[in-house]
Structure formats: structure tokens, C-alpha cells
Amino acid sequence: MKIIDLRGKLPVHKTKKYSTRKLTDIRSIAIHHSLTVSGSAEAFANYHVTTNGWPGIAYTYVVQRDGTVYQCWDHTTIGYHVGNSNKHALGICMVGDFRTQQPTPEQYAATLELTRWLQGQLPNATVVKGHSEYPDYSWKACPVISMDKFRKDLSEGVETPMTAEERKEMDDLKKQVREQSARIEAQATELAAATGRIEAPAWFVQEFGSGDLGGLISEPTMTKEGWRNNAISLRTQGFGNGRNKCVDIK
Numbered sequence: 001m002k003i004i005d006l007r008g009k010l011p012v013h014k015t016k017k018y019s020t021r022k023l024t025d026i027r028s029i030a031i032h033h034s035l036t037v038s039g040s041a042e043a044f045a046n047y048h049v050t051t052n053g054w055p056g057i058a059y060t061y062v063v064q065r066d067g068t069v070y071q072c073w074d075h076t077t078i079g080y081h082v083g084n085s086n087k088h089a090l091g092i093c094m095v096g097d098f099r100t101q102q103p104t105p106e107q108y109a110a111t112l113e114l115t116r117w118l119q120g121q122l123p124n125a126t127v128v129k130g131h132s133e134y135p136d137y138s139w140k141a142c143p144v145i146s147m148d149k150f151r152k153d154l155s156e157g158v159e160t161p162m163t164a165e166e167r168k169e170m171d172d173l174k175k176q177v178r179e180q181s182a183r184i185e186a187q188a189t190e191l192a193a194a195t196g197r198i199e200a201p202a203w204f205v206q207e208f209g210s211g212d213l214g215g216l217i218s219e220p221t222m223t224k225e226g227w228r229n230n231a232i233s234l235r236t237q238g239f240g241n242g243r244n245k246c247v248d249i250k
Helices: 041-050 083-088 105-121 147-156 164-195 202-208 224-236
Strands: 003-005 028-033 061-063 069-071 089-094 127-130
Touching: 028 083, 028 105, 061 105, 083 089, 089 105, 105 147, 127 147, 202 224
Parallel strands: 003 069, 028 089, 028 127, 061 089
Antiparallel strands: 061 069
């Protein structure tokens, strides 16, 4: 969930101010839709101030169609969004007109994640309701989505889809892991080839006639470096036919 902080950056009324509350006063989280097919926190703030004459934007959070979350107020600020229940409700608005549209998967998942997070931050916010479920708002077509399903998804959890940026980061990470795994495998193969114990290589048998020289060499297997060192030692002692003085250990 990506949250962009717009607190103190949105249009506000020149003289009117919202009241404040204690965090323990918040008993519910109210879900809204903007009733507009598009929009932004800035646009909603401007409308609420200039047209409605309110102190500022009504919602504490706005969730854009791409799933980006915008925080508009501190949680202690009492916005105008559910009438007489304002003091005890924190408002989340999803951008869209859900009479004709649906929340995007990213938007819906982000709103669920935000709501879960808020319930962890606000100990008394145990109730999640749609705008039309608050007293005196049964007539309101907001947020139109099934709140029963929303609450069910909230309790059961739904997978949050990745944004394009997150998918790119994941693809880049997977590529790095694959490249690192390939390097490690190549190094392991090289190390095994260099240190693995093997029987007498062909060049050793060709020069000295056998792998154990009639019992002089007690180890039937050793590393390539071990066979090379043995060959050097045997040559200094006069063993070998001299036909393979240059040892190829590849």
C-alpha cells in the first residue's frame, strides 16, 4: 500500500476550521465513493471548500483508481462526511461513481489494506460501514458496493495485486536471483572439478603405466591437484616414461 501525505497541502477554508477528537473517539470506519467517474483529493477539497463552504475536504483518506492512497487529515480531525456520526467515524473515499463503475482491483485491495491497518491503529474502530449504513443516510447511494462482501473480504483477506512499479521491481529481483544462482552453480561446478576426488586420469596412466604404480600409491582416488603433485614427485624419483612431462589437468 502506497500512502502519499497531503496533510497541509490541500485547499482549506480561509476562516472555518474542523474540530478535533481523541483517537479513542473513533468507533467506525466509513466507506464512500466520490460519485464522480474521476477526481482527486485536490478536486474534492476544492469542491467541499468553495461549493459546500466546509473547512476542507470531508475525507481523511482518498483512494485513487490505481490503488494509491492519499492521506488528507490527521486521524484526530473531524471531517464532514456522515452527519451526526462524524465525531466517531473516519472517512475513506474511493474515487469513482460505483452506480456505473466498479472499483478497480488495485483500488479495492488498497482500501481493504488501509482499513485493516487503520483498525490496528485505532483500538475502538471495530465497525466498518458504508455511508448509507449510517443513521439518516439510508437514502444515500454510497458507496453502492456490497458492504457485506467488503466486510467478508476484510476478515478473510484478499490478495493485493501488485502495481506496475512493484511488478517491475519483482521481475528485476527474480532476474538478479537467477543470475546469482547461475553464478553460484558455475562456481560450485568449477570447485567440484578442481577439488573432487577422481581415479587416475588418462595422462597419469599413460606416463606411469597404472594408477597405483604397483601399490606405491595407496589412494585409488584423489583430486586433480593431488594427481599432479604425485606426478611431479614421481618424476623427481625417476619414475615415468618421460612422454608426458607437461601435465594437462583440465
